[in-house]
Amino acid sequence: MEYSFRDIEKKWQERWKASNAYKVENNCSKPKYYVLDMFPYPSGAGLHVGHPLGYIASDIYSRYKRLKGFNVLHPMGYDAFGLPAEQYAIDHGIHPAVSTATNISNFRSQLDKIGFSYDWDREVNTSKPGYYKWTQWIFLQLFNSFYSRKAGKAERIQVLINAFEKEGNAEYAMPNTQYYIQQFNAKQWKGFDEKRQQDILMQYRLAYCGIGEVNWCEALGTVLANDEVVNGVSERGGYPVVKKKLRQWYLRITEYADRLLEGLERIEFSEAMKEMQTNWIGKSSGAEIDYSIRIGELETTEIRRDIKSDDPSIKIVEVAISETVAENDEPLRVYTTRPDTIFGVDFMVIAPEHELVEEITTEKQKQAVDEYIAYVKSRSERERMAEKKISGVFTGSYALNPFNGKAIPIWISEYVLAGYGTGAIMAVPCGDERDHKFAQHFNIPITNIIGKYYDGNEANPTKDAILENSDFLNGMVMRDAIEVVNKKIEELGIGIRKINYKMRDAAFSRQRYWGEPFPIKWINGIAYPLDESELPLELPEVDSYKPGLEGEGPLANIKTWTSQNLETNTMPGYAGSSWYFLRYMDPHNDKAFCDRKVSDYWGQVDLYIGGTEHAVGHLLYSRMWTKALYDLGYIGHDEPYKKLVNQGMIQGSSRFVYRISFMDFPHLGVMEKVIVNEDAEIFISSGYAEKYLNNELTKQELIDLLNTVSANYFNYSGEIDNLPISLIKLHVDVNIVDGVELNVQEFRKWRNGEYVNAKFILEDGKYICGVEIEKMSKSKFNTVNPDDLVARYGADTFRMYEMFLGPVEMSKPWDTKGIEGVHRFLKKLWRLFYKESGSSQVSPGGGDLEGAVWTEEKATDVELKVLHNTIKKIESDTERFSFNTGVSGFMIAVNELSDLKCHKREILEPLLILLAPYAPHIAEELYAQLRQAPSFGGGLGEASILDATYPTFEAKYVAESSKEYPISINGKLRTTMDISLDAAQPDVEKMVLENDIVKKWLEGKPPKKIIFVKGKMVNVVI
RNA sequence: CCGGAUGUGGUGAAAUUGGUAGACACGUCAGACUUAGGAUCUGAUGCCGUAAGGUAUGGGGGUUCGAGUCCCUCCAUCCGGACCA
DSSP: OOOOHHHHHHHHHHHHHHTTTTOOOSSOSSOEEEEEEOOOOOOTTOOOTTTHHHHHHHHHHHHHHHHTTOEEEOOOOBOOOSHHHHHHHHHHOOOHHHHHHHHHHHHHHHHHHHTOOOOGGGOOBTTSHHHHHHHHHHHHHHHTEEEETTTTEEEEHHHHHHHHHHHTTTTSOOSOTTSSOOOOOHHHHHHSOHHHHHHHHHTTBSEEEEEEEEEEETTTTEEEOGGGEETTEETTTTOBOEEEEEEEEEEOGGGGHHHHHHHGGGSBOOHHHHHHHHHHHTEEEEEEEEEEEEESOOEEEEEOOOOSOOOTTOOEEEEEOOTTOEEOSSOEEEEESOGGGGGGOOEEEEOTTOTTHHHHOOHHHHHHHHHHHHHHHHSOHHHHHHSOOOOOEEEEEEEEOTTTOOEEEEEEOTTSOTTSTTSEEEEOTTTOHHHHHHHHHTTOOOOOSSGGGOOSSSOOOOSOSBOOSOGGGTTOBHHHHHHHHHHHHHHHTSEEEEEEESOOOEEOOBSOSSSOBOSEEEETTEEEEOOGGGOOOOOOOOSOOOOOGGGOOGGGGOHHHHTTTBOOOBOOTHHHHTSHHHHTTSTTOSSSSSOHHHHHHHOSBSEEEEOGGGTTTHHHHHHHHHHHHHHTTSSSOSOSBSBEEEOOOEEEEEEEEEEEEOOOGGGGGGGGGEEEOSSOOEEEOHHHHHHHHTTSSOHHHHHHHHHHHSTTSEEEOSOGGGOOOEEEEEEEOGGGEETTEEOHHHHHHHHHHTTTTOEEEOBTTBOBOEEEEEOOOGGGTOOOOHHHHHHHHOHHHHHHHHHHTSOTTSOEEOOGGGHHHHHHHHHHHHHTTBOSSSOOOOOTTSOOOTTBOOBOOOOOHHHHHHHHHHHHHHHHHHHTTOHHHHHHHHHHHHHHHHHTTOOBHHHHHHHHHHHTTTSHHHHHHHHHHHHHOGGGTOOOOOOOGGGOOOOOOOGGGTOOSEEEEEEEETTEEEEEEEEETTOOHHHHHHHHHHOHHHHHHHTTOOOSEEEEETTTEEEEEO
């Protein structure tokens, strides 16, 4: 009987479905294990071979854990809201729900062919009202709570209201420091009208509404995401994009910054991933320092001091303030992480948008400042980042160093960002690269406070230097001086310690249709949440998916919607995916997003597999939601994912053909002299193409080659060197290329016969394609569809080959050619059970065992050794997600058992159980045959291999008494010797010195030393 | 610029703790069987060399009896972040 994978896989997929083999119960006495794949967006393009990589890895691990006696939750569903469906709707007028459903059904059928062990009863879809009801519900919880810094967790907004009524907000500092009321007492609070009270509460809510900037594209009439804006214009169409202030919803994730950092220490993410999240959060500690300001012109004198550097550009300026100068009421507040450098401050820089700019600009500098601000406004963010021009202008005013009164000029420059810190910095050129460049550019004298650490040419951001020119800090190490200055500024009341974060609150609204509606009504400018009983607030039908006026979403066009005063924004893509791992646990619950008892049973996701692209988006948001739900008492754990494994990308291996072209632009003038006599395009094989491109093939030789396929293909009357001939490199569909050899028949049919008349210049009778590794994408014709491979080799082969390619975490190129090796392995495995000849019929009952060769004979020591080595290898490889070496472990086992002609059930049955997670169909089929064949002593019952017991490794079967030791001379391997494992050093030395090869190298001299590492090696030093 | 990752045969890769570099495959070559082979099986295969041997894990240096693995330094490729004071 042959290995007939098509019948076997179809049969078992149907049977597993019929028997609910993958159904998972929430009530189970077994220990739980939760394996999760990152939520896919069901795109219209379908799956290519890169997508299922992580799914296969997680499926293997899930099946393995099940065999190990765990109750394994391994669900799948769809993150179904999102822009592509909406864009498709705009372009084709098809409702996103319709196109999404089509995509999902394609996606599902592709997944089904690969034989995953998902419990499809638990499938979720974020765009279904039954799901987004709970997304809206969680949003309401976030809306109705705030982050209590006192308690270090989220609490109900009512707690805050009670406090305000009793004592104002003295105990609860306002998180939004920009709001115009910062402090109030109980009496004031009670005096506020409802609008103002609600405005104030909005400054505290975890989900809140504020004013934010969006990318507004007038021409397209829509708001664009950051990645849809390229170089200041829209990606589609290239229309100008401006920043526009719009009402936006936000999540106050910044309040969780510290806990998000702290949580990283308790979860198993890769160091790289933790690093990325840490950088994104961007915590820095420093101080805010107030400088009083003097507006007006000063008399300055430059004094050379005794500075160690010889560089004349290092100057110390002393500034005398004239009597006529006015003091500004408001001080200049700067944020610095290096208060120790306060005596090295040579100038201040404030952001062009800084509120003090107007007040402190002097008459004399006004024109320059205005011009500069106009210039900055004209530049897009992209321009600012792309061309880093040093630019800035002096305001005319000075800040005074609070310790010694030194006057420091205040500049404005775009290199200081309004949004970070206080939007103002104290510039220390000797210690900061950008400050240094700025000082050099504008010829601002530089004070050296770090002596020899500063060479006059480049800033040195060290913390180890000993301070000089620094008043009371002189002689101190910078690292220690930080604390000294911090203390001092607090004593003097001129500043405070301050912790800053790069992370901003997360924008949580989109001006789009295809997303969750906000359960919010706006009445008289106040946001009122809907009652829970009104959920889900369902998306209305629309006639057009075009946006509303002034950057509002499509919902703004719907009378029935706006007449109810409902919010017209919708939630962003990450809303539904921030909590989906909880819904899988209890997907049909209509009383709660997830029953507390159920979430307590399943707890954290034990293993999460997905790509790095979600490092700072989804992974941070879902961590925050989990923490909020935990704080509010809805779940019992505050980190969603215990362990994260990042899968690498599968790259495409593109193939190219080289077309002869007479369209060489610099030679257009001579084109008339070329007459092409034939309506055919000539393609030349890559070997010749490479040579020609590397100038190893002359034009004449190329022409000779052309003439071999088509005599008088063209006439040319001019100089051969001027012949405008070149090669055009074209992507060709990898599916019509076998390895690197182009299937020329298929090529002629490709693209509706575009190349039907193509002629080829071959090498050894073959057309060889060029190869390049690129991202897998349709436009590069390098995508490979898993369906085709499953049809040709079967799901088991496909699964194992995806794993065999290399480590899951690593990116690697796809090469279809290698799949043969894995397929051969499965066929070889099959031959341990069946002779090739005979019927190829599969009979469901297992009655047809024609050609079966397995026996009930007792296994030999050698066979048991192979088995137990394999058990050990597969178990440990699977545990550490080293699936590629696991597959090779199976190959080694089957190779060895084939060599031993071992057909014994005692060996083969455990082997099948080991294999079942990797290749479930063939394992189940052979297992069923093996156990049910009466004539072979079977009849062991119909139990599925899915719930078999994982074999146990026993060391006694693999014990060795001797080892082939490598014998090195001076560290270089010269020979090997079989030596007993209990041999001691003296015996070994004796044996080794008697060895002929060792003798030869010793040349009669005694060795200096012999190193013997028991069980490892021997090294003779001469 | 900054941060992260990765560099090993013609290709994908292995080497888990510093101890026989290249397991397992693909490809290639030779052979067997066959009407046939894009089936199957056997053997060879890092490079130079007939061989002995030499040489080899991106380059250079170091530690060690011994380095793909540890340290220093430089280079290349890929992926993120972009002026964060």
